[in-house]
Structures are given as structure tokens and as C-alpha cells.
Amino acid sequence: MRDAFVIFTHDLKRKVRNEAGQGWVRAPVRPSLTLSILPGILLSATGNRGIIHRSFNHVNSCMLDEARHRPRASHRLLKTNRIPPAETTDRTAHHGGQTQVYPAASFIQSKPRARMEFHYAKEMNGTVPTVTKLSKCIESKHSDSCKEEKDLKEAADSTKLFCIEKAYSTILSELGENTEREGLLRTPLRAAKAMQFFTKGYKETTQAILNDAIFNENHDEMVIVKDIDLFSLCEHHLVPFFGKAHIAYLPNKKVVGLSKLARIVEIFSRRLQVQERLTKQIATAISEALEPAGVAVVIEAVHMCMVMRGVQKMNAKTVTSVMLGTFQNDHRTREEFLSLTLGE
Amino acid sequence: MEHSKQTQYSSNEKKDTGDGGSVLNGHFDGMVKRPAGGTVRASAPQPLGAECGSHRSAASVMESWREERTRSVEDNEMSLPSLAAAYTTILRGLGEDPQRQGLLKTPWRAATAMQFFTKGYQEKIIDVLNDAIFDEDHDEMVIVKDIDMFSMCEHHLVPIFGRVHIGYLPNKRVLGLSKLARIVEIYSRRLQVQERLTKQIAVAITEALQPTGVGVVIEATHMCMVMRGVQKMNSKTVTSTMLGVFREDPKTRDEFLTLIRS
Numbered sequence: 001m002r003d004a005f006v007i008f009t010h011d012l013k014r015k016v017r018n019e020a021g022q023g024w025v026r027a028p029v030r031p032s033l034t035l036s037i038l039p040g041i042l043l044s045a046t047g048n049r050g051i052i053h054r055s056f057n058h059v060n061s062c063m064l065d066e067a068r069h070r071p072r073a074s075h076r077l078l079k080t081n082r083i084p085p086a087e088t089t090d091r092t093a094h095h096g097g098q099t100q101v102y103p104a105a106s107f108i109q110s111k112p113r114a115r116m117e118f119h120y121a122k123e124m125n126g127t128v129p130t131v132t133k134l135s136k137c138i139e140s141k142h143s144d145s146c147k148e149e150k151d152l153k154e155a156a157d158s159t160k161l162f163c164i165e166k167a168y169s170t171i172l173s174e175l176g177e178n179t180e181r182e183g184l185l186r187t188p189l190r191a192a193k194a195m196q197f198f199t200k201g202y203k204e205t206t207q208a209i210l211n212d213a214i215f216n217e218n219h220d221e222m223v224i225v226k227d228i229d230l231f232s233l234c235e236h237h238l239v240p241f242f243g244k245a246h247i248a249y250l251p252n253k254k255v256v257g258l259s260k261l262a263r264i265v266e267i268f269s270r271r272l273q274v275q276e277r278l279t280k281q282i283a284t285a286i287s288e289a290l291e292p293a294g295v296a297v298v299i300e301a302v303h304m305c306m307v308m309r310g311v312q313k314m315n316a317k318t319v320t321s322v323m324l325g326t327f328q329n330d331h332r333t334r335e336e337f338l339s340l341t342l343g344e
Numbered sequence: 345m346e347h348s349k350q351t352q353y354s355s356n357e358k359k360d361t362g363d364g365g366s367v368l369n370g371h372f373d374g375m376v377k378r379p380a381g382g383t384v385r386a387s388a389p390q391p392l393g394a395e396c397g398s399h400r401s402a403a404s405v406m407e408s409w410r411e412e413r414t415r416s417v418e419d420n421e422m423s424l425p426s427l428a429a430a431y432t433t434i435l436r437g438l439g440e441d442p443q444r445q446g447l448l449k450t451p452w453r454a455a456t457a458m459q460f461f462t463k464g465y466q467e468k469i470i471d472v473l474n475d476a477i478f479d480e481d482h483d484e485m486v487i488v489k490d491i492d493m494f495s496m497c498e499h500h501l502v503p504i505f506g507r508v509h510i511g512y513l514p515n516k517r518v519l520g521l522s523k524l525a526r527i528v529e530i531y532s533r534r535l536q537v538q539e540r541l542t543k544q545i546a547v548a549i550t551e552a553l554q555p556t557g558v559g560v561v562i563e564a565t566h567m568c569m570v571m572r573g574v575q576k577m578n579s580k581t582v583t584s585t586m587l588g589v590f591r592e593d594p595k596t597r598d599e600f601l602t603l604i605r606s
Contacts, residue, residue: 164437167430168501174423174430175458176415176465177535183498184535191501192437197572199438231571235446238431238454240503240567272440272447304503308494309460 164192198233198240201270206285209267213257214290222333224248225261226341234305235272243301243317245269246341249286250293250326250333261286275301275320283322294325296337415465427455461496461503464533472530473552476520483556485596487511488524489604497568498535506564506580508532509604512549513556513589513596524549538564538583546585557588559600 168188172179179185226246234241245265268281283297298321307314326333431451435442442451489509497504508528512519531544546560561584570577590597 160437160439164434167433167437170430171427171458171501172535174427175462175535176419177462183537187499187501187535190499192434194500194502194568194572195434195438199440202439229577236450236453237457238434238450239457240571242567242571272435272438272450274446304505305457308503308505309457314492 161192165189168192199271201267204267206264209263210260210289213260214254217255219251222248222250224340225258228262228265230265230269232269232273235274237305239305241301241303246298248296248337252291252293254290256290275318279320279322283324287324294327296323296327413466413468420459424455428452431455462534464530467530469548472526473523476523478518480518482514482518485511485513487603488521491525491528493528493532495532495536500568502567504564504566509561511600512558515556517553519553538581542583542585546587550587557590559586559590
């Protein structure tokens with residue numbers, strides 16, 4: 001299977017290089033004989049039959065589909081002239097992006113914690129680097145060169161959707177359902193789109209939504225936005241968890257539009273998440289964007305993976321919190337926040 | 345009822361031996377009936393049409409309580425690798441990295457979780473009910489309410505959860521109370537539509553006990569409506585099925601509805 005990959009990407013490379021002067025061109029699919037034979041040879045060589053054979057075929061074709069349309073990551077990064085946003089690029093860029101895009105945080109005590117965050121950077125749930133290209137496209141809406149890339153991106157998106165759809169058809173039939181019955185006819189497509197909606201946070205960046213809504217105000221009292229409904233997906237079982245987020249910050253000459261706090265919650269929650277990481281990501285994003293005197297985030301959520309299956313405890317809630325800056329150092333500030341949000 | 349149970353047993357055995365030979369679970373070979381909403385095929389499989397599907401679904405709802413398992417524990421183990429492979433494809437398609445530490449075993453966990461959410465396909469009503477039907481000279485309403493219910497939306501594969509309230513007027517035969525909750529479990533742990541779920545529960549109780557009347561009310565929250573799409577957080581869907589005297593006599597119905605509300 002690895003050889004098949006290499007052959008394919010080599011084909012892609014050759015085509016793109018030939019027409020490099022004309023910009024990005026979608027490399028036509030070459031009906032390669034070796035490709036069709038190789039998987040068969042590999043599978044027969046390993047003696048896989050039956051279910052495993054079926055599943056690998058399925059996975060193979062989808063992975064090859066992706067390889068066909070996958071944009072060349074390195075080229076894309078070179079083409080952009082912006083520093084990729086911190087939370088969305090690959091791990092190596094994360095460190096650099098953190099210190100270059102935003103000046104050093106104003107509170108020293110939180111730095112060790114922030115560094116601890118970077119230490120676990122390889123655990124950041126982030127995705128393919130095409131995000132940077134997309135955000136550039138969003139900003140330069142009227143540029144023509146962007147249109148081709150958008151088309152390419154849409155093609156890649158629809159291929160991905162098709163792959164997810166096929167996967168869901170397999171799931172339905174393996175679960176023992178009749179995929180031809182009326183209620184299930186278009187379920188794979190609907191489920192694939194739903195899943196894409198539930199993970200749309202991967203494509204969004206805090207920079208894109210926050211840039212316009214930071215205002216200079218001479219206000220240094222606590223600002224709390226509470227009871228923000230939150231829906232996310234457990235990354236271990238792919239089952240929803242939902243609850244409320246309460247956010248507070250002590251502004252330091254800069255305040256942010258209130259709905260932007262809720263939008264930050266949306267960006268990070270619409271991903272495959274672990275509640276602890278989600279809380280930390282929200283707090284870090286706010287502290288980087290606003291450089292406030294302190295940030296506090298509390299999330300209380302119900303995990304369907306615990307309610308619907310496994311230990312099946314209906315009324316259990318999970319509460320996580322992150323306190324940065326003054327909220328961490330001064331217990332009275334913290335108490336004021338907790339009594340205002342959770343006290344009632 | 346005894347007679348029909350006997351015949352059910354013998355036909356069960358026939359079907360069991362038949363099932364042992366068939367390879368594909370869930371693709372019926374003429375004998376096995378599907379959960380309501382699917383088609384009931386004769387020995388010669390017929391093409392699906394919307395019109396014959398709907399008329400058959402009505403018939404199969406009424407008979408669904410006698411249906412066979414479409415899945416077994418062995419089938420579960422055999423389908424796990426392909427389910428896990430499908431979930432790996434989904435993870436990759438969403439743009440995540442299936443090799444990162446938090447996602448390494450996620451395909452297997454998600455596959456097992458999904459099998460648990462559809463374990464109703466492995467269970468038979470007859471197994472659950474056989475021992476717990478008692479002859480009691482009781483003809484007042486029996487209500488079991490606030491039964492937590494968790495199901496999966498068959499259109500989006502996203503959870504539905506809520507509460508079920510069941511009431512029935514016995515006709516010389518009563519059912520063990522937890523068996524009502526078990527009936528709810530069997531039918532809810534499937535890919536469902538809330539209307540069909542309500543009807544299936546009501547019909548199962550009717551067929552098993554032949555009571556004077558049955559009422560089932562389900563109020564549920566649909567994550568497909570809360571987490572996506574129209575995104576209305578506080579909306580609930582309420583469906584009900586009233587059979588027998590619950591349907592005909594408004595006073596009985598009122599009593600039932602008042603008691604479940606209080």
C-alpha cells in the first residue's frame with residue numbers, strides 16, 4: 001500500500017511541475033495499471049480475506065482519493081506571507097507562532113503554565129495546514145488567484161465528504177441495519193455533513209474573528225459572560241458532550257466584544273476534544289488576544305459517553321476550570337468570580 | 345397466547361438454525377423480520393418501492409414484537425475491525441491525525457460505543473418478557489414514568505435522549521415493572537425515529553399482555569436539532585401512542601396524562 005502511495009504522489013508531482021508556470025492545475029488521474037494491481041498483490045500476499053480485505057479496500061480507496069487531491073502542504077506554506085495562527089498549524093510552528101504573533105504576556109506567573117501548555121503541543125488537536133490558505137482567501141475575497149485555490153479546496157472537501165459518507169455506509173451495514181430502507185437512504189450523507197459541522201472549529205481561527213472587535217476602554221473591573229451553551233465531541237468515543245462555559249476576564253485597557261467570547265468557545269468546542277484541553281485553549285486564546293490582567297474559564301458539562309454507555313450515570317457532571325493571572329494569584333478575585341457565576 | 349407462544353418457540357428454533365448458516369447479519373433471507381420501518385420480504389426478494397414500503401411498515405410495526413434478532417454477539421466481534429477502519433477514515437476525512445495520542449484507540453472505542461448504542465438489534469422481546477407475566481386480578485391503571493431513554497437518530501446518527509412514560513390497564517395479566525423499562529431499552533437502543541419508537545413500545549406491550557389499553561408518552565431532546573441545524577437548545581419533542589381504552593375513553597387518557605405530569 002505504501003508503494004501505491006508513492007507512485008501516486010510521484011505522478012502528481014510530475015504533472016504539477018510541468019505546468020508550474022500556469023499556476024495550480026488539478027493533476028488528472030492517471031489510470032495506472034500498477035495501482036490497480038498493487039493492492040491486490042499486497043492483499044493476496046498477506047493472505048487477508050473476508051472482512052479485513054473488505055475494510056482495507058474501503059480504506060485504501062479513500063486514502064488514495066485523498067492523496068490525489070491533497071494539496072502540497074509545503075508549497076502552500078511558502079506561498080503565504082503570514083505567520084500561521086498559533087492554534088491551527090502543525091506542532092513545530094506552534095512555538096514560533098506563539099511568541100511572534102503576540103507580544104510576551106504581561107503577567108510573569110502565568111508563563112510557566114503557558115510553557116507547560118507548549119510542552120503538550122503535540123497533543124494539540126489541529127489539522128492540515130490548508131487552513132492558512134483558507135484564511136488568506138477569506139481576507140482577499142476579490143483576488144482571482146484565490147478562486148482557483150478555492151475550487152481546489154472545494155474539490156478536496158467534497159472528496160473528503162465522500163470518503164466520510166462511504167465510511168458511514170459501512171458502519172450502518174456492519175451494525176446490522178438495512179441500508180436500503182427509506183429512513184436510512186441518505187443517512188450516510190447527512191451523518192457525514194453533521195460530523196463535519198461538529199468539527200468545523202478546525203477551520204476557524206481566533207485571529208479571524210477577533211481582529212475587529214477589540215476596543216480600548218478604560219475599564220479594569222471584572223467582565224463575566226456566563227451560561228454559554230457549549231457542544232463538543234469526546235475525542236475518545238466520538239460521542240457528544242455538552243454543557244455551559246463561564247468566562248471572566250479583568251481587562252487591561254482592552255475589552256473585547258462580548259459575543260466574541262462565545263465565538264471563541266465555539267471555535268474550540270467544535271472539535272474532537274477533551275474537556276480539560278478545551279478549557280485551557282479558551283483561556284489561552286483570550287489571554288493572548290487581549291493581554292488582560294487575568295482570565296478565568298469554568299466549564300461544566302455532561303458527557304454522553306458516561307451517560308449513554310459505560311458506567312451510565314445520568315446525573316454526573318464534569319467541571320473543569322483554568323485561572324490565569326490575577327484569578328490565579330488572588331483568591332478574593334477568584335472567589336468573586338465563582339460566587340457570581342456558580343453561586344446562584 | 346400460550347398457543348402462539350408455542351408456535352413462536354418452534355419457529356424460533358427453526359430460525360436459529362437457519363441463522364447459523366447465514367453469513368451476512370442484517371440482510372434477511374425471507375424469514376427474518378426487520379425492525380419496523382424496514383421491509384418484510386417474502387422468499388423472493390422484491391424491489392423496494394416507497395408505496396409498498398409504507399404499507400409494509402404499518403404491518404411490520406404491528407408484528408415487530410415477535411421479530412428476530414438481526415445481530416448476535418459473534419457478529420459484533422466480527423464487524424469490529426471494519427467498523428474501526430471506517431472510523432479511522434472518518435477521522436482522517438475530518439482533518440484530524442489518527443496517530444496522535446488521544447486518538448490512537450478512538451476507532452475501536454467509537455466502534456464499540458456504536459455497537460452498544462445499537463444493541464437493541466441483538467435482543468428479542470420474547471426473551472425479556474417470557475417469565476415476567478403474572479396473573480393478577482388487577483384492573484386499575486399501572487404507570488411507570490420517567491424512564492430515561494437514549495436512542496440514536498437514524499437520520500444523522502446523533503443521540504436522542506429523554507424520558508418515557510408508560511401506562512396500561514391490565515386485563516387479568518400484569519407485567520414485571522422493570523420489564524417495561526427493558527422493552528424501552530430494546531427498542532430505543534437502535535437507529536430510531538421518535539414516532540416509531542413510541543409505537544413499537546406500545547405495540548409490544550399490547551401484543552404481550554393484551555391489556556385493555558396502553559398509553560406511551562415520550563418527551564425527548566434531539567441532539568440533531570440542538571447541536572446542529574436549527575440549534576434550538578431548549579426544544580423538546582413529545583410523541584404519544586394511545587391504544588385501546590386510552591384512545592377511546594377521554595377520561596382514562598386524562599387520568600394518565602395528569603398522573604405522568606405530577
